[in-house]
Amino acid sequence: QQQVKQSPQSLIVQKGGISIINCAYENTAFDYFPWYQQFPGKGPALLIAIRPDVSEKKEGRFTISFNKSAKQFSLHIMDSQPGDSATYFCAASKSGSRLTFGEGTQLTVNP
Amino acid sequence: GAVVSQHPSRVICKSGTSVKIECRSLDFQATTMFWYRQFPKQSLMLMATSNEGSKATYEQGVEKDKFLINHASLTLSTLTVTSAHPEDSSFYICSARDRTGHSPLHFGNGTRLTVT
Numbered sequence: 001q002q003q004v005k006q007s008p009q010s011l012i013v014q015k016g017g018i019s020i021i022n023c024a025y026e027n028t029a030f031d032y033f034p035w036y037q038q039f040p041g042k043g044p045a046l047l048i049a050i051r052p053d054v055s056e057k058k059e060g061r062f063t064i065s066f067n068k069s070a071k072q073f074s075l076h077i078m079d080s081q082p083g084d085s086a087t088y089f090c091a092a093s094k095s096g097s098r099l100t101f102g103e104g105t106q107l108t109v110n111p
Numbered sequence: 112g113a114v115v116s117q118h119p120s121r122v123i124c125k126s127g128t129s130v131k132i133e134c135r136s137l138d139f140q141a142t143t144m145f146w147y148r149q150f151p152k153q154s155l156m157l158m159a160t161s162n163e164g165s166k167a168t169y170e171q172g173v174e175k176d177k178f179l180i181n182h183a184s185l186t187l188s189t190l191t192v193t194s195a196h197p198e199d200s201s202f203y204i205c206s207a208r209d210r211t212g213h214s215p216l217h218f219g220n221g222t223r224l225t226v227t
Contacts, residue, residue: 034215043117043204043218044155089154098145099206099216101154 003027004092006102013109019077021105023090026071030092034099035064035075038087047088048075080109114138115207117219124195125227132190132222134205140185141207145216146178149202161188185210195226 006023013019025033031052036044050057050064050073057064063076077084090102114137124130134144142163147155159169159180167180177199179191188207192199204221 036218041202041221041223043115043206043220046215046217049215093216098157098160104152104154106152 004090004100004102006090006105008105009103010106011108013080013107015080015082015109015111017080017109019080019084019107019109020074021088021090021107022072022074023092023102024070024072025092025100027092027094027100028071029094030100031095032093033064033066033073034091035062036089036091036101038089038104044089077107080107082109082111085109115141115205115217115219117205117222119222120220121223121225123225123227126196127194129191129193130195130224132192132203132205132224134188134190134207134219136186136207136209136217139207139209141188142185142210144182144188144205144207146180146188146190147204147206149204149221151202155204158190192224195224197226200224200226 004025034049035047037047038044048059048062050066052068061078066073085108088105091099093099116135118133144161146158149155157170158173159167161167161180161182163182169175182188202221206216206218208216
């Protein structure tokens with residue numbers, strides 16, 4: 001079954017702290033794992049993505065950690081800022097096909 | 112970067128009328144576009160996959176006669192909500208990928224549909 005489970009559902013972090021969101025997938029054929037950021041009333045925007053041939057990818061304050069054997073991947077937001085407050089979705093797909101989304105995490109970064 | 116433009120951003124219509132939502136890829140050709148529906152505080156639910164020049168593929172439980180999808184060119188797909196009812200009120204989002212199929216999926220900014 002093509003599912004992606006995401007946790008936590010909501011997260012509150014202080015400014016400057018680290019936000020960590022986790023996802024687990026079932027389909028071992030998935031080969032593309034993006035994270036999307038969505039602000040209220042807007043479409044999702046691609047934040048960062050990883051393929052299973054690497055265990056970590058970093059872009060600025062955002063890092064994806066990928067554990068192929070555990071079928072898990074996570075998003076770390078370092079030095080979290082109030083402007084990072086948004087809903088984050090992990091997703092997975094196989095060979096450019098449809099994306100399967102996680103349930104979403106509502107992140108609130110307090111000033 | 113790749114841009115997907117969705118129009119209108121917000122629409123209010125009366126029950127029984129039809130509403131058309133446009134999704135355009137502005138700087139790339141998209142052979143495949145995806146239409147999603149999102150309820151408040153929920154994830155994106157794929158409604159259908161739109162392929163240029165062919166019929167759309169609908170997800171289970173999505174009424175193809177109610178949600179008409181047309182992908183007549185490599186840069187434009189449309190979703191028409193026919194005979195809209197209040198329960199069709201939702202946030203509709205399109206996304207597109209370029210014709211190579213290997214680029215990231217880019218999303219439009221969504222359309223907030225309210226049916227009164």
